[in-house]
Amino acid sequence: MLRFAVATALMFSLSFPSRAMAADPTPGELLKRYDQVMSPRTFDGLLVMVAHRQDDTTRTYKFRALKSEDDKIRTWFFEPAAAKGQEMLRVEDNMWVYMPNLKRSLRLASRESFQGGDFNNGDVLRVNYVADYDAKLSPSGDDKMWLLDLTAKNKEAAYDHIKLWMTKEDQQPAKAEYYAASGKLLRSAKFEDVKDFHGLKRPSHITMRNELATKRYSEMNTLDMKLNLDIPAQKFVLDDLGR
Amino acid sequence: MRLLLLALRNLTRNKRRTLLTALAIIFGATAIVTLQGFVNGFIRNNVEMIVQSKLGVIQVFRKGYLGSDDPLKKSIPYDPALIAKIKAVPGVTAVAPRINFDGMVSNGAESTMFVSVAIDPAVEYQVCPQRLKRVAAGSNPLAAGQRGIALIGKTLADSLKADKGSTLVMQAAGPHASTNALDVEVGGFLPTLNLIESKRMSTVPLDFAQDLLRMKGQVTEYAIAVTDIHQMDLIANQMRASLGDEFQVTTWEELDPATKTRVASLGYVLLFVGLVLFLLVATGIINTMLMSVYERVREIGTMLALGVRRWQITALFLLEATALGLGSSVFGVSIGYLVVSWLGQRGVPMKPPGGDVLWTYPSVDLRFLLIVIGFSVTGAVLSALYPAYKASRLSPVDALRAT
DSSP states (O other): OOOHHHHHHHHHHHOOOOHHTTTOHHHHHOOOOHHHHHHHHHEEEEEEEEETTSSEHHHHHHHHEEOOOTEEEEEEEEESGGGGTOEEEEETTEEEEETTTTTTEEEEOOTTBGGSSSBBBHHHHHOOHHHEEEEEOOOSSSTTEEEEEEEETTOOOOOOOEEEEETTTTTEEEEEEEEEETTTTTEEEEEEEEEEEEEEEEEEEEEEEEBBBTTEEEEEEEEEESOOOOOOGGGGSGGGGGG | HHHHHHHHHHHHTTTTHHHHHHHHHHHHEEEEEEEHHHHHHHHHHHHIIIIIIIIIIIEEEETTTOOOOSSSGGGEOOOHHHHHHHHHHHHHEEEEEEEEEEEEOOSSOOEEEEEEEEHHHHHHHHHOGGGGOOOOOOOOOOOTTTEEEEEEEEEHHHHTOTTTOOOOEEEOSSSSSSSSSEEEEEEEEEEOOSSSHHHEEEEEEEEHHHHTTTTTTESSEEEEEOEEEEEHHHHHHHHHHHHHHTTEEEHHHHOOHHHHHHHHHHHHHHHHHHHHHHHHHHHHHHHHHHHHHHHTHHHHHHHTTTTTTTHHHHHHHHHHHHHHHHHHHHHHHHHHHHHHHHHHOOOEEEEEETSSSSSEEOOOHHHHHHHHHHHHHHHHHHHHHHHHHHHOOOHHHHHOOOO
């Protein structure tokens, strides 16, 4: 009897290959995975952004980024000299930049470019795709990839629409395309060089291309990322900027 | 009457001296009238540039729009009922909806920032008629019914290597956090009034901006034209009362205090120059009159001895000064008026740094001419007071004996 059952089950699974992949992640799970990889629950990271500008010059920004348990992010800039001492803070939908020469914090919009590069502030300071987008799986045309179609579900989302490719093997983001409401492709990103950061494997090199101004692109390298930290809430208060 | 004749004849006694004094007054009057003509021309240019081609006389915003971090969130519905309410305020002649926004514009390879005002060509030119002329040579203003077309600053176009007919992509975010992008055709160029505007400014149709910003049925302001700009504060107050707390009503002076200050400071400059000229002319007259008193000491003695009253002596000198002041200032003002009228007909080309040639049309009103004449005469009389007083105080005996 048992044999028969196993055999039937086997037959079933053979005749319905899709059933065999019942372990397939749902779009929601993939999205959650993206958030976990790209913006772990808490982290203390050291990153370098290289912005390639349209006059063929580059500018390198080195900064530390800190994320709190309740999804607040703070950054400190070390390089270049022009940005040294600047700090950014995001709390919910609000973003500020602290200007050391003004000794004052100014408001930022998530759509504004992050330090003049091709990431926008939202791309860096607000990675919470589960909160901002509805996901749907689409045929990727590549059996090593999942293709997620993301649609903004609130007005705070940085893009109207995103196509996100994730590898089937280890569920890492591979590339993404970011679209405007009009359907125009604004930017595209490539996620490469998966490295192990204190137990979390994630791409350490992201290239963001400005598809409307193709001479421009920016690279974001993660040098280090410590995880599961206990960071005092005091660090994520506007008054703490510049201290 | 006889005194007056005598005064006039006295003026002709030393023709060269009278002429020199008269020339000083004539020069002063001509200079001040011409200067005022230019100042008026500048003021008109400034006010026209601001009011008739840009701001409109009065503007209505949602309260909190000005100075907001995210002004597009403080939009106003494009509502015929609201427009009717604004139009119902006495003195309002036209209302034009607008959206002010900014974003990035790119040509595919490169991108740069832009600032834009979106207008409804069907009504905009009723409020800002000069905007029709606010295009570069060879370009046409936006017309009703055109879609997806923009007028952009020449420097902005050059930096993106865009020509008339090129397609660019404008990126901007409305009240949402996410950016939208739309193709836009370069329909022509804005005039180069200054470098910053030429580098950043663009004008687009209202419906294009509403699509791009996803602000269907929304605008950021209403610009308003009125019958008489001098009544604008009154009209603005009535509009405040009519629209209520939800809206903020401003006049162009409140929105552009820089121009207001510039206009006011031109007035101060004029006042200062006028004062200097006035002092110069006055010292000239004092000198002339004192000279004639000293010259005519014996004559005055004779007159007093013959029974001429002291007040008549005073009056004689004052009349001389009045005649001199009146005659020469009328002459000077006339020359100034002719110069200003001629330049006003012809126009004076001025080239602001980094901008296209701007024609200034000097003009001066009759009231100002009368004021100049009035001041010249008063000045002459005041300057003559002391010499006249001195003359009338002479003792006839001493005066007759003087050499």
